[in-house]
Amino acid sequence: xxxxxxxxxxPVAGMGTRFLPATKSVPKEIMTLVDRPLVQYAIDEARAAGxxxxxxxxxxxxxxxxxxxxxxxxLEQDLRSKGKDELLEILNATxxxxxAIAYIRQHKALGLGHAVWCARRLIGDEPFAxxxxxDVIAADKPCLQQMVEAYEETGGNMVAxxxxxxxxxxxxxxxxxxxxxxxxxxxxxxxxxxxxxxAPSNLAVIGRYILGPSVLxxxxxxxxxxxxxxxxxxxxxxxxxxxxxxxxYKFDGQRFDCGSKAGFLQATVSFALARDDLRxxxxxxxxxxVTSDRAAQ
Ligand code: G1P
Numbered sequence: 113x114x115x116x117x118x119x120x121x122x123p124v125a126g127m128g129t130r131f132l133p134a135t136k137s138v139p140k141e142i143m144t145l146v147d148r149p150l151v152q153y154a155i156d157e158a159r160a161a162g163x164x165x166x167x168x169x170x171x172x173x174x175x176x177x178x179x180x181x182x183x184x185x186x187l188e189q190d191l192r193s194k195g196k197d198e199l200l201e202i203l204n205a206t207x208x209x210x211x212a213i214a215y216i217r218q219h220k221a222l223g224l225g226h227a228v229w230c231a232r233r234l235i236g237d238e239p240f241a242x243x244x245x246x247d248v249i250a251a252d253k254p255c256l257q258q259m260v261e262a263y264e265e266t267g268g269n270m271v272a273x274x275x276x277x278x279x280x281x282x283x284x285x286x287x288x289x290x291x292x293x294x295x296x297x298x299x300x301x302x303x304x305x306x307x308x309x310x311a312p313s314n315l316a317v318i319g320r321y322i323l324g325p326s327v328l329x330x331x332x333x334x335x336x337x338x339x340x341x342x343x344x345x346x347x348x349x350x351x352x353x354x355x356x357x358x359x360x361y362k363f364d365g366q367r368f369d370c371g372s373k374a375g376f377l378q379a380t381v382s383f384a385l386a387r388d389d390l391r392x393x394x395x396x397x398x399x400x401x402v403t404s405d406r407a408a409q
Contacts, residue, residue, distance in 0.1 A: 120240065122168045142176050156254070158241065161260045222341060223344075236325070239323065250382065271299075292313060297315065302346075327348055
């Protein structure tokens with residue numbers, strides 16, 4: 113029997129330099145996809161998977177993120193007195209239970225592994241999820257929920273996995289898989305951002321993980337890896353060496369890389385087209401500009 117996964121770590125300490133100047137004063141995670149901050153998509157996915165405790169690893173300049181999760185009593189009161197029940201409902205859906213969120217500061221940008229390690233005392237001795245909000249995944253059944261269901265069968269560690277073009281392996285953690293058939297693939301190894309000629313496969317890790325506490329112990333060694341950073345991938349790979357299984361889970365859904373401008377725009381269009389209130393106008397507009405080649409000047 114595996115233990116229930118009820119805690120999730122959200123590493124959000126990054127400076128978001130790819131989105132400057134916007135990120136000069138707005139945390140990247142608060143930037144909106146249609147009308148919801150990026151981070152709300154990750155929170156909703158975590159909730160659907162049964163997560164009850166949300167641990168944010170933040171850094172200087174991220175206080176707007178903390179404010180976002182506070183109840184806005186003045187706004188709520190105002191909407192209530194004006195009878196704007198629909199808006200009130202939208203607002204309430206983002207409210208978090210008191211004590212469900214914790215914030216930890218990562219004092220130095222030493223890598224994803226280090227960010228996760230910063231939350232070790234709040235995790236203790238139980239399995240936990242890690243969610244990278246930059247990876248937004250549109251799916252009928254939310255990705256982390258798919259993984260939790262699979263994890264209940266397998267135990268060990270599990271990472272979301274997706275095949276990427278060979279020339280893109282240097283942007284991802286890559287799994288070494290003997291047998292790449294089926295939805296759940298047992299990894300023989302894992303390597304962070306290998307060049308295509310060194311990559312053991314093209315099965316990439318996407319930002320959803322279910323990990324055991326042993327990964328946190330591995331991180332205690334603070335070994336620097338790819339790019340001189342303390343890599344989560346290396347700590348998970350060490351578990352494989354120690355005989356703890358690691359599974360790649362080929363999720364059902366579409367992943368958007370919202371850490372890049374192109375991915376963010378694609379997600380914006382795709383999520384807007386999925387909305388009843390926006391679909392018709394937007395698709396007409398897109399059709400017009402594509403057919404008349406009339407991009408905004
Ligand atoms: C991180 C991980 C990498 C993973 C990727 C998924 O890299 O280190 O293993 O494949 O997220 O998005 P980053 O994109 O933060 O450089």
